[in-house]
Every structure is written in C-alpha cells, then in structure tokens.
Amino acid sequence: xxxAEVYPASEPERWxxxxxxxxxxxxxxNPDAFDGTVVAEAVENMKILVIGAGGLGCExxxxxxxxGFKNIHVIDMDxxxxxxxxxxxxxxxxxxxxxxxxVAAKFVxxxxxxxxxxxxxxxxxxxxxxxxxxxxxxxxxLDSIEARRWINATLVNxxxxxxxxxxxxxxxxxxxxxxxxxxxxxxxxxxxIECQLDMHAPRAAVxxxxxxSIPRQxxxxxxxxxxxxxxxxxxxxxxxxxxxxxxxxxxxKALLRAHEFKIPGVxxxxxxxxxxxxxxxxxxxxxxxxxxxxxxAFKIATNCAPSLGYPDANYMMYSGNDNIYTYTFRxxxxxxxxxxxxxxxxxxxxxAWTLRELVDSFAVRPEAQLKKPSIRAESKTLxxxxxxxxxxxxxxxxxxxxxxxxxxxxxxxxxxxxxFATVSFKFKLKFQKSE
Amino acid sequence: MLKIWSMIxxxxxxxxxxxxxxxxxxxxxxVTAAQLRVQKDLSELSLGTTMTTDFPDPDNIxxxxxxxxxxxxxxxxxxxxxxFNITPNFPHEPPKVQCREKIYHxxxxxxxxxxxxxxxxxxxxxxxxxxxxxxxxFLFLEPNASDPLNKEAAxxxxxxxxxxxxxxxxxxxxxxxxxxxFDRVLK
Numbered sequence: 152x153x154x155a156e157v158y159p160a161s162e163p164e165r166w167x168x169x170x171x172x173x174x175x176x177x178x179x180x181n182p183d184a185f186d187g188t189v190v191a192e193a194v195e196n197m198k199i200l201v202i203g204a205g206g207l208g209c210e211x212x213x214x215x216x217x218x219g220f221k222n223i224h225v226i227d228m229d230x231x232x233x234x235x236x237x238x239x240x241x242x243x244x245x246x247x248x249x250x251x252x253x254v255a256a257k258f259v260x261x262x263x264x265x266x267x268x269x270x271x272x273x274x275x276x277x278x279x280x281x282x283x284x285x286x287x288x289x290x291x292x293l294d295s296i297e298a299r300r301w302i303n304a305t306l307v308n309x310x311x312x313x314x315x316x317x318x319x320x321x322x323x324x325x326x327x328x329x330x331x332x333x334x335x336x337x338x339x340x341x342x343x344i345e346c347q348l349d350m351h352a353p354r355a356a357v358x359x360x361x362x363x364s365i366p367r368q369x370x371x372x373x374x375x376x377x378x379x380x381x382x383x384x385x386x387x388x389x390x391x392x393x394x395x396x397x398x399x400x401x402x403x404k405a406l407l408r409a410h411e412f413k414i415p416g417v418x419x420x421x422x423x424x425x426x427x428x429x430x431x432x433x434x435x436x437x438x439x440x441x442x443x444x445x446x447x448a449f450k451i452a453t454n455c456a457p458s459l460g461y462p463d464a465n466y467m468m469y470s471g472n473d474n475i476y477t478y479t480f481r482x483x484x485x486x487x488x489x490x491x492x493x494x495x496x497x498x499x500x501x502x503a504w505t506l507r508e509l510v511d512s513f514a515v516r517p518e519a520q521l522k523k524p525s526i527r528a529e530s531k532t533l534x535x536x537x538x539x540x541x542x543x544x545x546x547x548x549x550x551x552x553x554x555x556x557x558x559x560x561x562x563x564x565x566x567x568x569x570x571f572a573t574v575s576f577k578f579k580l581k582f583q584k585s586e
Numbered sequence: 587m588l589k590i591w592s593m594i595x596x597x598x599x600x601x602x603x604x605x606x607x608x609x610x611x612x613x614x615x616x617v618t619a620a621q622l623r624v625q626k627d628l629s630e631l632s633l634g635t636t637m638t639t640d641f642p643d644p645d646n647i648x649x650x651x652x653x654x655x656x657x658x659x660x661x662x663x664x665x666x667x668x669x670f671n672i673t674p675n676f677p678h679e680p681p682k683v684q685c686r687e688k689i690y691h692x693x694x695x696x697x698x699x700x701x702x703x704x705x706x707x708x709x710x711x712x713x714x715x716x717x718x719x720x721x722x723x724f725l726f727l728e729p730n731a732s733d734p735l736n737k738e739a740a741x742x743x744x745x746x747x748x749x750x751x752x753x754x755x756x757x758x759x760x761x762x763x764x765x766x767x768f769d770r771v772l773k
Contacts (some may be wrong), residue, residue, distance in 0.1 A: 569630050
C-alpha cells in the first residue's frame with residue numbers, strides 16, 4: 152500500500168478495539184520485528200492449528216476466533232461424551248456421540264462470522280509432515296503426554312535450516328484440576344517438550360502390594376479389580392475402558408472386595424474415574440490456561456509485545472491448589488535431549504559398504520570417535536554390541552551391505568556407545584557411490 | 587514466515603559458526619525418542635553372570651525376555667524369566683515386567699505380577715532398564731515379607747523362615763505348596 156495508513160482488516164469497525172492493541176507498539180515491543188501497519192492483514196492470512204477440541208480446545212478456538220485469526224484448523228479424534236458438557240461449551244446434549252472437532256468448528260464458525268475453521272476428525276499421528284507444514288503456529292490443548300511428545304518430535308524433525316517456513320512455534324497448554332501450565336517452544340532453538348519431560352508428574356500409583364493385601368481406600372479396591380482381578384479372570388479378551396459392560400464387571404469386583412475389607416465409597420462413577428484415570432477438570436482453570444496460550448499466539452503473530460518462549464522465560468506454571476501461585480521461568484534446552492539435543496547429522500556412506508565398514512568408520516569420525524557403537528534404524532536393529540544375545544543375533548548383519556540390510560537414502564539411524572553415557576547420536580544416511 | 591523467526595534465526599546463524607556440521611531435516615523414517623533411549627539403556631546394561639536376555643524379534647527392542655539365575659540366596663539354582671514390554675511412552679512410563687513362571691515368592695503373585703516399587707509408584711524417567719534388572723535380582727536375594735503380593739508366602743516367610751526356605755525349594759522343583767502346584771524352575 153502506498154499510504155502509511157493501517158492496513159484495514161475486514162470489518163474494521165468490529166476490530167477497532169483489538170487494533171488499538173495490535174497496531175501500536177508498547178514499551179517493550181521489539182522495534183525491528185514490529186510493523187503495525189501490516190498486522191491485521193498478517194493475522195488474517197495466518198493459518199493456525201489447534202490440536203485438541205476438548206476443555207482447552209473449545210476455549211482456544213473461541214479465543215483465537217475472537218482475536219482476529221480467520222483461518223483455523225482443529226484436529227481431534229474424540230467424540231463428545233455427556234460428561235464433557237459442563238465445560239466444553241461448544242457442545243450441546245444433541246451433539247453427544249458426534250466428532251468434537253467437527254461440532255466445535257461449526258459452532259465457532261456460526262458464532263463468529265468470517266472465521267473459517269477446518270475440522271480434522273482423526274489422530275494427529277495420521278497426518279504427515281506436509282499437513283503440519285502448512286501452518287504458521289501450532290497450539291496444543293491435549294491431555295496426553297504421548298501425543299505431546301509426538302507432535303513435538305514431528306515439529307522438531309521438520310526443521311530444515313535452509314527453509315525458514317519449516318520452523319513452527321508450538322504453544323502447549325495443559326491443566327489438571329486447579330493446576331496448569333502454558334509454554335512456548337521454538338523447535339530446535341528453545342527447550343522442547345522432550346527436554347521438559349520431567350516436568351510432568353508421573354501418574355500417582357499405589358504399590359501393588361497395598362492393592363493385593365491391605366486396601367484402605369475405595370480406589371484401592373477398584374485398582375485391585377482393574378490390575379489384579381481382571382488379569383486373573385479375564386472376563387473379556389481385552390479391557391475396553393469405554394464399554395459399560397467391562398466397567399460394570401470391575402465395579403462389581405471392586406464392590407465385593409470393598410465389602411470384604413469394610414471400605415465404603417465404591418461407586419460405578421468412581422470405578423470409571425479410577426480406571427480411566429479421570430482427573431476432575433475445572434472449567435475455570437481451562438479458561439486461564441487457554442487465555443494465556445491464545446495471548447501468546449496473538450503476540451507471536453503480531454509482535455505487538457514480547458511473547459513467552461524467547462529469549463527468556465518459556466514456561467508459565469499456574470497453581471490454584473493452595474491460594475494462587477504462578478511463576479514464569481526459562482527451562483533450559485538439554486544438550487542430550489533425544490529429540491532436539493542431537494538432530495540427525497548427515498552421514499555420507501557408500502551403499503555398497505558392509506555394516507562392518509560403517510561400524511568401523513565411527514571410530515575415526517572426529518566428532519564421534521565411537522569405539523563400541525551400537526546401531527539401529529527405526530524398525531531394524533542393525534548391530535548391538537550388547538547385551539550378548541542381541542549381539543549374537545545381529546552379528547551376521549556385519550557382513551551384509553547397507554543395501555542388503557534394506558537401508559535407504561535419507562534413512563535415519565541411531566547410534567549409542569557406552570563411552571558416551573549421556574549422549575546418543577542420530578545420523579541421516581546420504582548414499583554416495585565411492586569410486 | 588513469522589517475524590519473530592527471522593529475529594531468532596539471525597541469532598542462531600551467528601552461533602552456528604562454532605557448530606559447523608548442523609542439523610539436517612528429512613522426511614524418512616525417524617528413530618523415536620523411546621527407541622533411542624531403550625537402545626542406550628541396552629548398550630549400558632550390566633547383566634553379570636546371573637542374567638541373560640533373549641530377543642525373540644531382534645528388530646523389536648521394546649519387547650524381550652530377561653533370565654535371572656540367582657547364584658546365592660534361597661532361590662539359588664533356579665532359572666526365572668521375565669517378559670519386558672516397553673511402551674512408546676518410555677521413559678515417562680515404566681516398562682511392563684511380568685514373571686513367566688508360576689513361582690512361590692512373597693513379592694510375585696501366581697500370575698507373575700511383580701511388586702517392585704520402581705516398576706510402579708516410584709518409577710522416574712531418570713531410572714533405566716539397569717535399575718529394573720538390579721531390582722529384580724534383589725527380589726531373589728532378599729524376598730520381602732513386608733510388601734506382600736503373595737500373602738501366604740509372605741506370612742510363611744515371616745513366621746517360619748526355615749519352613750519358607752523348604753517350601754521355596756519344593757516349589758522350584760515343580761512341587762506343590764499349600765495346595766498350589768508350581769512350575770519347575772530348577773536348571
């Protein structure tokens with residue numbers, strides 16, 4: 152545009168107040184990064200992905216739509232359960248059984264005119280890198296650590312130093328009862344979810360022997376039915392935690408055990424809660440955390456104010472258990488992080504090499520000098536120096552060529568060596584015929 | 587491209603000089619964090635003379651069998667095997683370990699479930715497979731009557747240590763104790 156006017160958003164009147172924030176620099180705005188005249192356009196053109204359309208996801212979609220984002224995708228594999236309705240406010244009783252992503256997308260589209268929300272009713276693992284590549288920002292409202300680790304590893308692995316667009320900020324929210332966290336990850340630059348794995352408290356478990364011999368609480372009786380009685384009696388081939396018949400079986404077992412030890416309090420609902428590890432979700436905690444995540448997305452998109460994540464603090468913890476306490480700090484990147492600490496380096500190899508030649512070559516590589524390397528590809532164990540049984544089984548591979556072993560150009564291998572107790576290496580094979 | 591990235595990447599570019607061989611992106615099969623961690627744990631395993639492993643499918647290192655052959659204590663002369671199943675969520679989750687034989691032990695029930703604190707309530711991601719196998723080995727050297735999973739065996743150990751020892755021997759030979767027949771585990 153020729154004039155220095157602020158680039159108008161569609162429906163400028165509607166966003167008047169938002170524009171007061173997003174088009175003006177604040178005292179801490181980075182002057183090199185901020186250009187208030189293009190902000191509205193930039194946000195409208197940005198594609199943002201929300202992972203999860205549950206407690207946090209509903210809040211995130213609503214907040215992002217009301218913050219001027221116009222092209223939002225949402226992905227969730229779940230269907231709506233009646234117990235979601237107390238806090239997942241985009242859903243109604245008639246929606247029970249329908250896809251969360253689809254219902255949430257439709258609701259927000261209808262409520263906030265001009266927003267396009269694309270729903271993906273599937274697991275995040277079903278989408279490939281091309282899918283994730285189309286977004287500028289990814290926001291997670293997940294309840295599973297496994298899913299977080301997966302998306303984190305995917306975004307870190309997508310980074311290609313020569314392609315600026317391959318860098319995707321990841322904003323991750325999480326809540327548990329009155330507690331929660333919001334964090335921002337700039338893949339390969341700042342500490343990632345794998346670096347921060349120890350920040351997640353492991354699921355609280357009761358010793359097996361307590362369950363077996365001295366249950367004291369109704370939860371112990373239910374866990375006993377779940378972990379011990381089920382395995383002993385196997386009433387159905389596989390436990391389906393969503394099958395009322397299976398839960399009923401566990402409930403009745405737990406009830407008998409509770410009578411035996413005179414423990415009151417075993418109910419069907421408690422059984423379901425313990426078996427599915429349901430932590431009571433608190434709507435307002437979700438609001439607090441989703442609001443923080445949305446604001447970070449907004450600031451990253453507009454640069455109107457410094458965001459969480461870089462260069463200083465990247466983690467905000469929120470604790471409402473005991474009064475209110477919140478603290479923001481920088482979680483350091485770990486050099487030995489298996490995801491971001493050792494990105495795969497390129498390794499030029501001749502595909503006609505035997506595995507033995509590859510193993511020996513590690514001893515002389517200046518950055519590695521591995522004397523006893525063990526090597527695996529994603530789905531193939533190439534050679535393990537130990538334990539003995541695995542060494543014997545993989546020893547015949549040493550005389551096979553890389554081609555014979557089924558390795559392909561660009562395939563990744565993991566290399567470990569007991570001499571480097573804390574580090575493991577990843578290499579990406581680059582085939583090159585030697586003369 | 588987000589503006590913030592151009593700022594960050596400029597800085598990164600400056601630091602990169604020291605680290606000449608940088609990262610390479612790629613679209614092919616990736617080694618997962620759980621696999622790499624198990625690979626590392628396995629290459630650091632110290633099995634000594636009393637333990638061996640078996641990998642039915644060497645390409646799947648997340649599933650294997652550990653054999654323990656105690657050379658002292660009440661279970662001396664036996665050969666016990668445990669299945670190890672590791673989920674993709676390792677090391678956030680502990681490995682799932684189960685004894686394959688029906689044995690007479692206060693901390694292992696008749697289905698093979700093992701009461702070892704680090705397999706459940708005390709597991710932490712900093713622990714490794716070596717810690718688990720040391721724990722298993724310890725269970726045979728020092729069966730623990732105060733954390734019973736097999737209540738009768740624990741009671742037996744507490745009340746009559748010599749009688750318990752005899753019952754262990756007879757169970758290990760495939761005999762029966764208190765109406766239960768056990769698997770023969772003698773070498």
